[in-house]
Amino acid sequence: MAAQRGQRNGVGGDTPPAPTAAEITTPIPRVAEVPAARERARAIPxxxxxxxxxxxxxxxxxxxxxxxxxxxxxxxxxxxxxxxxxxxxxxxxxxxxxxxxxxxxxxxxxxxxxILGLTRKHSVAVVGIGNLGHALANYGGFPGRGFPVSALFDVDPDLVGVPVGGIAVHHIDDIPAVCAEREVSIGVIATPPPAAQAVCDRLVEAGVQCILNFAPVVLQVPDHVEVRKVDLAVELQVLSFHVARRADDAAAMEGRQVNGMVVS
Amino acid sequence: MAAQRGQRNGVGGDTPPAPTAAEITTPIPRVAEVPAARERARAIPxxxxxxxxxxxxxxxxxxxxxxxxxxxxxxxxxxxxxxxxxxxxxxxxxxxxxxxxxxxxxxxxxxxxxILGLTRKHSVAVVGIGNLGHALANYGGFPGRGFPVSALFDVDPDLVGVPVGGIAVHHIDDIPAVCAEREVSIGVIATPPPAAQAVCDRLVEAGVQCILNFAPVVLQVPDHVEVRKVDLAVELQVLSFHVARRADDAAAMEGRQVNGMVVS
DNA sequence: GCCTGTGAACGGCTTCACAGCG
DNA sequence: CGCTGTGAAGCCGTTCACAGGC
The missing domain is CATH 1.10.10.10 (Winged helix-like DNA-binding domain superfamily/Winged helix DNA-binding domain)
Structure with missing residues (x-):
């Protein structure tokens, strides 16, 4: 599996399912009256x-x-x-x-x-048009389409106006206006780490509710915004861990003169 | 992931070093007295x-x-x-x-x-020099360095020899030779889906033990090879699910006239 | 008193195994 | 008889709460 969960800002514990005031004193376990669709959706791990x-x-x-x-x-x-x-x-x-x-x-x-909500198109905005941003912008129509990249942003004035993957780059100051106009529902952050939080704030301000974050930074967001993080360095380091573990195993076996059978 | 077959081997919990050899009743050949380092490493979730x-x-x-x-x-x-x-x-x-x-x-x-094995450098090979491959090649020195990208590959003859991020691109037929020579320990697959499995096979053949896969394909590998997958389409679809769930929640609340309290 | 280290409780995801239905 | 659907069991990671040192 990729992409670690992570984010979740919560200071202490995390928010429980969603106990309303009513639930607290209920001594008898009973079937909830909540709308089926909502219930079912929430129940999916x-x-x-x-x-x-x-x-x-x-x-x-x-x-x-x-x-x-x-x-x-x-x-x-x-x-x-x-x-x-x-x-x-x-x-x-x-x-x-x-x-x-x-x-x-x-x-x-x-x-x-x-169930995945793919019957409705989700406009995507990519912020940070460096190498990765370029790659994402050109990815156009992700496999199992339904995610049109409809806005690009960068701080660099030289990039503003330049078309990448068929779309002109806007300045990050225009995030609120452009995102609102194009009804962007998902923001992708592909900026350098120091810029990530500021960009994130602008996206939230623009009403974006979901963010895919490629910057190796823990973003602070309001509770109603969902963040998923893709961290390439972490992925590599996890692999490194496995290489090391394997090496240890091999060394251990060799040094121990185990009989011919290999367990794994 | 793979790893079917439960291969229990007296690896209890994180109990103190006290291999109770007595309890074993199975005549199955097993490794006794496992080195501490290996034990501990394996125990980390x-x-x-x-x-x-x-x-x-x-x-x-x-x-x-x-x-x-x-x-x-x-x-x-x-x-x-x-x-x-x-x-x-x-x-x-x-x-x-x-x-x-x-x-x-x-x-x-x-x-x-x-513990992560970062005291030793891990050479990385990137296969598939499209948009994403370019981005990865230029990423050079990932944050928390230690992962030098030391080889690039592509099928396209026009790309072979072209330097990207300071390294010349090789043809994928040379994967075994080049990877062996440069002691590549981690392979990154950034090819189109149809090519991924073949590339994976070549990397495995070249002795690479860990693979980071960006292609939306389930790779078949031998047990001793570790694969991690980064799937951008899946990330977006999971976000989409959350957007949809939120919309349902909102609709449900509005239609149900829930009391003033907002849950989350 | 403060903060680490950790056994134990908890909760959620996975696996099992079989009931249920075509 | 085959394959889906699912309660129940099992497993594993997270959270709790407090014992243990400084």
């Missing part, structure tokens, strides 16, 4: 949401190859998980399979897209 | 390893500002986690704090670097 996105991509590929139905076994193999987990994940969004047969590809695609 | 990398960056920044000691409270706040988690994470690598005082910055940095 974050980890499962990420996997649903993967299933969606696999399903799209299968659909293009003309597949009409898939079994949990096939789909899970293609997505790199085990079938029990896949069925559990799908059960979070409802029961769309046919026992003894499998799932209808088109139905699953529709349902997953609905 | 993956999630904790990722956070250690974050602490390291924060500590480096603090060191540059002249800090000599930090308390778990300060460090955890700067890293965006709670202090209990931070102390637990640090306890996995040993006891380097002073009760009543805190941790010595330089000591912590050294120990974390040691």
């Amino acid at each position: 974050e980890a499962a949401v990420a996997r649903l996105a993967v299933y969606l991509r696999v399903l799209s590929a299968m659909q293009e190859q003309g597949a009409v139905t898939v079994s949990s076994e096939e789909l899970s193999a293609a997505a790199g998980v085990n079938s029990a987990k896949l069925r559990k994940d799908l059960s979070y969004i409802g029961s769309y399979g046919t026992r003894g047969v499998g799932y209808e590809v088109t139905v699953l695609i529709e349902e997953i897209e609905r | 993956e999630a904790a390893v990722a956070r250690l990398a974050v602490y390291l960056r924060v500590l480096s920044a603090m060191q540059e500002q002249g800090a000599v000691t930090v308390s778990s409270e300060e460090l955890s706040a700067a890293a965006g986690v709670n202090s209990a988690k931070l102390r637990k994470d640090l306890s996995y690598i040993g006891s380097y704090g002073t009760r009543g005082v805190g941790y010595e910055v330089t000591v912590l940095i050294e120990e974390i670097e040691r």
Whole structure:
């Protein structure tokens, strides 16, 4: 898995599910009266949401190859998980399979897209048009499209006005105005670390509710804003840890004269 | 990820060094008396390893500002986690704090670097010199350096020989030779999806043990190879899910006439 | 008194295994 | 009979709370 969770500003503990004043004194466990859609959506584990996105991509590929139905076994193999987990994940969004047969590809695609909110387009703004920003801007139409990059920003006056990936770069001072006008719902921060927090503040000010942060900085945001962080240095360091562990293992085995059998 | 087969081997918890050889009733060949370093390294939760990398960056920044000691409270706040988690994470690598005082910055940095295997440089090879590959190649010296990008590869003959970020691009057919020569330990895949598996196979063939995969593909690798995946489309879709959930919540509240209190 | 280090409680994700239905 | 859907068990990481040193 990639992308560490992280963010969560909370000073002490994290906010519990969402206990309203009413819940406190309820001595009897009872079924909540909350709207079904909301409840169900909230009940999906974050980890499962990420996997649903993967299933969606696999399903799209299968659909293009003309597949009409898939079994949990096939789909899970293609997505790199085990079938029990896949069925559990799908059960979070409802029961769309046919026992003894499998799932209808088109139905699953529709349902997953609905749950992930992909039926609605989400405009993306990329801030920081350096190497990474360039790459992201040109990525145009991410796989499993639905995320049009509709605004680019940078501090550098020389970049302002220059078209990158077909879109003109604006100055970061224009973030509020341009984001509002183009109804940007997701902001991507690809600036140097020192600039990240200021950019983040501007995005929040502009009403952006979700941020994908590539800068190695812990962003401070209001509770209603969701942040996901992609940290390349961390990824490499985690890999480094595994290299080191492996080396230790090897050294240990060699030095210990273990019998021929290798455990792993 | 992969790693099916439970391979239990008397690795209890983090109990004191007391290998109870008596309890084993299985005649299965096993490694007795495992080295402490290996044991400890294996016991660190993956999630904790990722956070250690974050602490390291924060500590480096603090060191540059002249800090000599930090308390778990300060460090955890700067890293965006709670202090209990931070102390637990640090306890996995040993006891380097002073009760009543805190941790010595330089000591912590050294120990974390040691555990993450950063005392040894890890050569990185980037395969696929498109937009993203370019960005990665120029990233040169990732924050918290120690990961020199020492080889670049692409299929495109026109790119071969062209210097990117100071390094000449090689053809992917040369992966085995070049990687061996430059002792590459980490491979980064930034190719289009269809090429990813083939490139991965070549890297494995070249002896690379860890791979960072940016292609939206589930790679098949031998058990001894570690893969981490960064999937931009999945990140965006997870954010999309949250946007949708928020919208549902708002709609639900409005339609339900919830009492004045706002939950989150 | 203050802050670290950690056993134990807790909660959430994963795995199991089988009931349920086509 | 096959495959989905799911309660229940198991496992693992997080949180709590306090013992242990300084």
